[in-house]
Amino acid sequence: MKPEERSEYLEKYAEDKKKGIPFFPDAVFKDVLVGFLVLVVLIALAYFGGAPLEERANPSDSDYTPRPEWYFLWLFQLLKYFPGNLEFVGVILLPALGFAVLFAMPYLDKTKLRHFSNRTWVMGSLGVAVVGMGFLTVQSMIDIPLPADVTGEINAAALFTDNCSVCHGASITISSGTNLHETIAGGHEGMPAFAATLSTDEIDALAGFVVSPQGGAIFTANCAQCHDSGDLAAVSPFELQAALSQGTGYAAHAGLDIPEWDDVVFGQDRTALLNFLLAPDGQRLYTLYCSECHGRSIDWEGDRDQLEVLIREGGNHLEMTQWRDVLPESEIILLAQYVVEPSTSPDGEPLFAQHCSDCHGVRVPTAPDVETAIAIIADGAEHRSMPLWGDVLTEEQLTALVTYTLDASRGTPVIIGQELFGRLCSSCHGDFGEGGPNPSDASDIIAPISTALYLETRDDATLRAIISKGQPDQGMAPFLDSEGGPLTEDEVAAVVAFLRSWEDDPPVDFPPDLSRGPVAGGSAQVFSAFCAQCHGDDGAGGPGLVGPSLTSDEFQDSHTDESLHDAIAQGHAATSMIAWGEVLTSSQIEGLVQHIRSLGGRGAAQTIVYSRDIAPIFQASCSGCHGSSGGWDAATMTTVIESGNSGPAVVPGDPDGSTLVKRLRGDGNLMPPSSALPDSQIELIVQWIAGGATAEVSVGEGPSADGDYTWTADVRPILQASCNACHGSSGGWDASTYDSTINSGNSGPAVMPGDADNSTFIKRLLGEGALMPPRAPLSDDQIATLIYWVNSGAAE
Amino acid sequence: MMEKIGLWFEERMGWRPIWTALALRNIPKVNWFYTLGSATLLVMINQILTGILLTIYYVPSPQDAYSSVSFITNEITAGWLIRGLHHWGASAMVVLAGLHMIRVVVxxxxxxxxxxxxFTGLGLLAVTMAFGFTGYLLPWDQKAYWATTVGTRMLEVVPVIGPWLLRFARGGEELSAVTLTRFYGMHIWVLPAALLLLVGIHMFLVVRIGISAPPKAAESESEEPDVEVEA
Amino acid sequence: MAKMSRRTFLSRVTTTMVGGIGALMGIPTVAYLVSPAKARGGLGVDAIPLGPAAKVPVGEPTLFKAAIERKTGWVTQTEELAFYIFTEDGRNFTAMSNVCTHLGCRVRWVDGDEQFFCPCHAAVFNKNGTVASGPPPRALDQYEISVEDEQLFIVGKVEA
Incomplete structure (x- = not known):
C-alpha cells in the first residue's frame, strides 16, 4: 500500500468508527452471547461425549493402531502421499511452506482492496486450502474403516485394515511381477516383516486382497452369503472354474436360487475373484498344485518361456520309466522308503542319485506312504499327466507360479541359506540359532537369534547388515565379500531368508511366553512354566537348551541363596536370562530358590547321566592320551569300564576296588599325571561307579518325587493336633477339610496358595494380628513346613 | 449502592478512564462473524481454568498419570466435566481459531x-497446535502413547538433525517418563507463557488499532478517490 | 413497567450472561475442589479382625495390631493400626487407640502402675482411657468393638 493509501484508510476508518457502535454493551453483548452458547455446547459435548480414556499405555503392545487428534488427521493423511524419501516433504516442507505463506500474506496481498470480491486470487487459494484440508481429513476418516466395512466375513479385509491401511491407505498399487507374499512376509524399506505376526494363510489372504480388492467386493456381493473366503481358497481351481461356468448345473449348487455365474461374473471380474480367492503367490500355488507330483521342486534347466509353455499347456510331458522292469523289488522298496522320509532311509540316497536325479534333481518328490510310493515308482509312466494350467489359472497366478518354479529349480534361497548357515554360522550360533558360549570371548554368552522376538524386531535390512558387516565388537566377522567375507550379496540374502524361515516355528522359544500372566501354584509349576524352557524340565540343562545346568554341584556350590534370588529377580545382562522380578512375586522367587536347591544336592534325588556328566570329564582330561591305541580307552562308556592294562578299569558298584578311581586318587600312578581332577569330579565318578556305572545312575534320596508338601500328608497332622479343637465347622476359619482350610476365614480365604506372606493363616501363626494357636505357638519346624506348603502352591 | 462502591474504588484506583478507553469506545459496525475472536478467547480462558484444576490431581509419571486421570474422571465430583471441558475445549479452540483466521483472510x-x-495470531495458532500435541500424551493411555510415538517419529525425517530432534523431543530414544515430564512442562509452563505473551500483544493491538471494519465491495472502493477529490 | 433503554437492556442481559458463564464454570469448580473433603476419616474397611476374645486377659488392657489397606486417591497404602483391648468380665470389651491425644505419640501399658504412660510428655491415662495427669486434652479415642464367634472385630470409631 502506498503512503497516501494508508492515510486514506486511516481516515476512512476513523469515520467508520464515529458512525459505529459502542463496544459496550452492543459488541460485548454479541461476544458474550456467542461465548455463552459455545460454553453450553462444550458442556453438552462433555456430557454426551465424555472425556475419552482408553486402556493404560502399554509400550509392549505393538498391535495398537494409533490415530492423532482429529485436527492433525489431514497432515496424517498427507503423509500417505509422500512415501519413502519424500516423507520429509509431507511432514516438514509442506506445513512449513503453508505457515510461511500465511506469514507473508500481508506482503503477498498488498493492494488496498479488502472486499473478497476484489481478491479472487486470495479467496481462491483460501478455498483450495480449506477444501483440501477438509478433503484430506474426510479421506483419512473413511480410509481406515473402509475395508472393515466391506464385511466381517472376509477376514482379509480386516487383516488389511489392521496391518496395512495405516500406512498404505485404502489400497496399494503394486507393479506386476512383485512377489507379494515375500514382500509381506519379509518386509522391505521400513515395512516390518509380517511373517512373525501373521500365519502363511493370513499373508496369502492379505496378498489376494491387495492384488484384487475388487475381487473382495465381488466375493462379498456374490459368494459371501454362503461361503467363507478361507474355505474357498483351499478348493481346487478346477472346482472353482466348474462352479463358475456351470452355474446351477454344478452339482453342489444344484437347486439353489443363484444366477448363472457366467452372466454375472465374467472377464476381468472373474480374474479378480480368482486372484482374490487364491493370491498369485507362486510358492503357495506350487505347494497346492504341483508338489503332489513334483515334490519340493522340479529340475529345470530350460529357459523361462519354455517352462511357461509347459505349465500352460500341461499334458503328459514327462514319461517315467516303469521301474519294476529295471530294478529289483528290494531296491524299489528302498527308494519308496527314501521318498517318503529321506532322513530315516539314508541307504536310499545313492539309489535315488543313480536312477532318479536325472529328472527329479536333488529334490526328492513326496509321497504320503510307502505303498503309494512303490506303486508310483513301479508303474512309472502311468502316473498322472499334468493338467492344462493355462485354462485354469489366471495370468497373474500363472506368472507367479512360473517364477517360483524357476527359482525353486535353482534351489530356493531358504535351502541355500540353510546350507550356508550350517557351514558358517552354526559353530557360534548353534544349529538352531540357539546361541551358547562365545568361542571368541569366554565371558560372553551368545543370545539366541531364532526367537520370535529377535526375528520380529529386526527387518531384513538389519539382518543383512549384521551378516554383511559383522559385529566386530562382539567377535563376529564380516561375511560379505566386499567386506572381506566369503559370501556374495545373494548368499547373504539367502541366509536371511533361512533365518526368516524360523519365524513360522521358532526353534528357540525364548523369551518365554509371558502372556499367560502370573502363574498361580507351587514352585514346581512356576519352574516348569518358566525355567524349564531353558534349563530343562529337571533343571539339568542339556544339549539344545540355552541355560546351564542348575543341578550340578558346581552350580549349586557357586551360588548362595541370595545370589540365586538376585539372578532370578534381576536376570543376567550378558545372557538371555531375563529379569523375572517383573513377572513373579518375591515369595514365588523365594519358592523357586528353594525348588532349585531341592533339584541340586541337599538330599534330593539326583541322576548322573554318563553322557552328560561323566563323558565330558574324560573327554577333557583323559582322552588326549587314552585313545584306542591300547591300554585304557576313554572313548566310550563300554571301553571306560572294560578296557585297561590290568583288567577292567571299573568295577561297577565298587569304586574303591576300581583301578580308575585308585589312579584318580593317586593310588599307584596319579592320573592325570601332572594334576589331579577336582574333588567334585572325582566324587561324581565315584558316585557313578557306586551306582552301578550305567548310562543313567540315580544317587541320593529325596523326601518325595517333587519335593512338595501336601495337605493330606504334612499339613493335616499339624492342624489336627493344634487347630481343630477350636476351628471346626462352626463358623469362621474351618481347618477340618482341605478346601475349608484354604477358602474359609473371617476375612476372606485364609490361604493364598503361592503367597505365604499374604495368607492370613500364616500371618496368624507368626503372631501377626492375633497369634494362633493362642498362647501356644507352633514349633518353628511346623511353621516352616506350613509356609513351604503354602508357597509351593498348597497342594492337597 | 453499586455507584457508591464504584466511586470508592474510583477515588482510590482511578479505573474509570481505563474502563472508558476499553469499553466505552466506539467500534465500526460489525457482523456476527466478529464474535469468533472473543469466542476463542473465552475457550482459552476455559482451557486455562480447567487446566489449572486438572493439575490439582494429575501426576506426570508413567506410574501415576493414568491412575490419576482415571481418578479425576471417575471419582472426583464433576471431574468428568472438568476433563470433558478441557478435552472438547481443545478441539473448540482449534476450530474457533481456524474460523477466526478465515474471517480475517476474507x-x-x-x-x-x-x-x-x-503475526501474533499466527503465533497463537502454532502455540494452540503445540498445546494439542503435548496435551495428547498426558493421560498416558494407549491412544496417547502410540499417537505420540508416531507423532514424534515424524521429526526423524528432517534431514541431518532429524535423529537428534527425535531424541530431543522424547528426551531419549524411546517414549518414557522423561518424555512425559517434558511434555507436561511444555504443556503447563512453557506454552502458557508463550500463549499469554502473544494474547497480550494481540489484545492490546485489537484495542489500540481497533478492529477492522467489514470492507465494502469493489464499486464503492473504486468510487472512493472521487469522493475524496470532491471533498 | 418503566421503559428501558436499549443500552440498559443490553447491559443487563450481558451482565446476566456473564454471571451465567461464571456459574457454569464456578459451581463445578467448587464441587471439584471440595470433592476429596467429603471422604471422612473412619476405618476405611468394614471390620478389622483382631483374633479370639479368649486372648484378652481379664482386667488387663492388651495390645492388638492389625494392618489395613487404605485407598487414598488412586494410591493404596497399608497402614498398621494398634488397639488396646480391655475387658472386666470377659464378655464386654472396650477398644482404645494407643495414640496419645496430646501430640500423637504411642502410649504404653505399664503393668505395675495399672496405667497408660506416654513417653513424649509424661502423660498418664487411666485403665479406662481417661486422663490421669499430664497435658492431653481428652481421653484416649475409643473404637466400637464386636464379638462374633468368640472373635474380636473393630467395627468403627466411637465419636466423642
Missing part, C-alpha cells in the same frame, strides 16, 4: 495497519 484484515496483530 475481510483482508491482515492488511495495514494490522500486520502485527496477524
Amino acid at each position: 475481510h483482508g484484515a491482515y492488511k495495514f495497519p494490522r500486520e502485527v496483530t496477524w
Whole structure:
C-alpha cells in the first residue's frame, strides 16, 4: 500500500468508527452471547461425549493402531502421499511452506482492496486450502474403516485394515511381477516383516486382497452369503472354474436360487475373484498344485518361456520309466522308503542319485506312504499327466507360479541359506540359532537369534547388515565379500531368508511366553512354566537348551541363596536370562530358590547321566592320551569300564576296588599325571561307579518325587493336633477339610496358595494380628513346613 | 449502592478512564462473524481454568498419570466435566481459531495497519497446535502413547538433525517418563507463557488499532478517490 | 413497567450472561475442589479382625495390631493400626487407640502402675482411657468393638 493509501484508510476508518457502535454493551453483548452458547455446547459435548480414556499405555503392545487428534488427521493423511524419501516433504516442507505463506500474506496481498470480491486470487487459494484440508481429513476418516466395512466375513479385509491401511491407505498399487507374499512376509524399506505376526494363510489372504480388492467386493456381493473366503481358497481351481461356468448345473449348487455365474461374473471380474480367492503367490500355488507330483521342486534347466509353455499347456510331458522292469523289488522298496522320509532311509540316497536325479534333481518328490510310493515308482509312466494350467489359472497366478518354479529349480534361497548357515554360522550360533558360549570371548554368552522376538524386531535390512558387516565388537566377522567375507550379496540374502524361515516355528522359544500372566501354584509349576524352557524340565540343562545346568554341584556350590534370588529377580545382562522380578512375586522367587536347591544336592534325588556328566570329564582330561591305541580307552562308556592294562578299569558298584578311581586318587600312578581332577569330579565318578556305572545312575534320596508338601500328608497332622479343637465347622476359619482350610476365614480365604506372606493363616501363626494357636505357638519346624506348603502352591 | 462502591474504588484506583478507553469506545459496525475472536478467547480462558484444576490431581509419571486421570474422571465430583471441558475445549479452540483466521483472510484484515496483530495470531495458532500435541500424551493411555510415538517419529525425517530432534523431543530414544515430564512442562509452563505473551500483544493491538471494519465491495472502493477529490 | 433503554437492556442481559458463564464454570469448580473433603476419616474397611476374645486377659488392657489397606486417591497404602483391648468380665470389651491425644505419640501399658504412660510428655491415662495427669486434652479415642464367634472385630470409631 502506498503512503497516501494508508492515510486514506486511516481516515476512512476513523469515520467508520464515529458512525459505529459502542463496544459496550452492543459488541460485548454479541461476544458474550456467542461465548455463552459455545460454553453450553462444550458442556453438552462433555456430557454426551465424555472425556475419552482408553486402556493404560502399554509400550509392549505393538498391535495398537494409533490415530492423532482429529485436527492433525489431514497432515496424517498427507503423509500417505509422500512415501519413502519424500516423507520429509509431507511432514516438514509442506506445513512449513503453508505457515510461511500465511506469514507473508500481508506482503503477498498488498493492494488496498479488502472486499473478497476484489481478491479472487486470495479467496481462491483460501478455498483450495480449506477444501483440501477438509478433503484430506474426510479421506483419512473413511480410509481406515473402509475395508472393515466391506464385511466381517472376509477376514482379509480386516487383516488389511489392521496391518496395512495405516500406512498404505485404502489400497496399494503394486507393479506386476512383485512377489507379494515375500514382500509381506519379509518386509522391505521400513515395512516390518509380517511373517512373525501373521500365519502363511493370513499373508496369502492379505496378498489376494491387495492384488484384487475388487475381487473382495465381488466375493462379498456374490459368494459371501454362503461361503467363507478361507474355505474357498483351499478348493481346487478346477472346482472353482466348474462352479463358475456351470452355474446351477454344478452339482453342489444344484437347486439353489443363484444366477448363472457366467452372466454375472465374467472377464476381468472373474480374474479378480480368482486372484482374490487364491493370491498369485507362486510358492503357495506350487505347494497346492504341483508338489503332489513334483515334490519340493522340479529340475529345470530350460529357459523361462519354455517352462511357461509347459505349465500352460500341461499334458503328459514327462514319461517315467516303469521301474519294476529295471530294478529289483528290494531296491524299489528302498527308494519308496527314501521318498517318503529321506532322513530315516539314508541307504536310499545313492539309489535315488543313480536312477532318479536325472529328472527329479536333488529334490526328492513326496509321497504320503510307502505303498503309494512303490506303486508310483513301479508303474512309472502311468502316473498322472499334468493338467492344462493355462485354462485354469489366471495370468497373474500363472506368472507367479512360473517364477517360483524357476527359482525353486535353482534351489530356493531358504535351502541355500540353510546350507550356508550350517557351514558358517552354526559353530557360534548353534544349529538352531540357539546361541551358547562365545568361542571368541569366554565371558560372553551368545543370545539366541531364532526367537520370535529377535526375528520380529529386526527387518531384513538389519539382518543383512549384521551378516554383511559383522559385529566386530562382539567377535563376529564380516561375511560379505566386499567386506572381506566369503559370501556374495545373494548368499547373504539367502541366509536371511533361512533365518526368516524360523519365524513360522521358532526353534528357540525364548523369551518365554509371558502372556499367560502370573502363574498361580507351587514352585514346581512356576519352574516348569518358566525355567524349564531353558534349563530343562529337571533343571539339568542339556544339549539344545540355552541355560546351564542348575543341578550340578558346581552350580549349586557357586551360588548362595541370595545370589540365586538376585539372578532370578534381576536376570543376567550378558545372557538371555531375563529379569523375572517383573513377572513373579518375591515369595514365588523365594519358592523357586528353594525348588532349585531341592533339584541340586541337599538330599534330593539326583541322576548322573554318563553322557552328560561323566563323558565330558574324560573327554577333557583323559582322552588326549587314552585313545584306542591300547591300554585304557576313554572313548566310550563300554571301553571306560572294560578296557585297561590290568583288567577292567571299573568295577561297577565298587569304586574303591576300581583301578580308575585308585589312579584318580593317586593310588599307584596319579592320573592325570601332572594334576589331579577336582574333588567334585572325582566324587561324581565315584558316585557313578557306586551306582552301578550305567548310562543313567540315580544317587541320593529325596523326601518325595517333587519335593512338595501336601495337605493330606504334612499339613493335616499339624492342624489336627493344634487347630481343630477350636476351628471346626462352626463358623469362621474351618481347618477340618482341605478346601475349608484354604477358602474359609473371617476375612476372606485364609490361604493364598503361592503367597505365604499374604495368607492370613500364616500371618496368624507368626503372631501377626492375633497369634494362633493362642498362647501356644507352633514349633518353628511346623511353621516352616506350613509356609513351604503354602508357597509351593498348597497342594492337597 | 453499586455507584457508591464504584466511586470508592474510583477515588482510590482511578479505573474509570481505563474502563472508558476499553469499553466505552466506539467500534465500526460489525457482523456476527466478529464474535469468533472473543469466542476463542473465552475457550482459552476455559482451557486455562480447567487446566489449572486438572493439575490439582494429575501426576506426570508413567506410574501415576493414568491412575490419576482415571481418578479425576471417575471419582472426583464433576471431574468428568472438568476433563470433558478441557478435552472438547481443545478441539473448540482449534476450530474457533481456524474460523477466526478465515474471517480475517476474507475481510483482508491482515492488511495495514494490522500486520502485527496477524503475526501474533499466527503465533497463537502454532502455540494452540503445540498445546494439542503435548496435551495428547498426558493421560498416558494407549491412544496417547502410540499417537505420540508416531507423532514424534515424524521429526526423524528432517534431514541431518532429524535423529537428534527425535531424541530431543522424547528426551531419549524411546517414549518414557522423561518424555512425559517434558511434555507436561511444555504443556503447563512453557506454552502458557508463550500463549499469554502473544494474547497480550494481540489484545492490546485489537484495542489500540481497533478492529477492522467489514470492507465494502469493489464499486464503492473504486468510487472512493472521487469522493475524496470532491471533498 | 418503566421503559428501558436499549443500552440498559443490553447491559443487563450481558451482565446476566456473564454471571451465567461464571456459574457454569464456578459451581463445578467448587464441587471439584471440595470433592476429596467429603471422604471422612473412619476405618476405611468394614471390620478389622483382631483374633479370639479368649486372648484378652481379664482386667488387663492388651495390645492388638492389625494392618489395613487404605485407598487414598488412586494410591493404596497399608497402614498398621494398634488397639488396646480391655475387658472386666470377659464378655464386654472396650477398644482404645494407643495414640496419645496430646501430640500423637504411642502410649504404653505399664503393668505395675495399672496405667497408660506416654513417653513424649509424661502423660498418664487411666485403665479406662481417661486422663490421669499430664497435658492431653481428652481421653484416649475409643473404637466400637464386636464379638462374633468368640472373635474380636473393630467395627468403627466411637465419636466423642
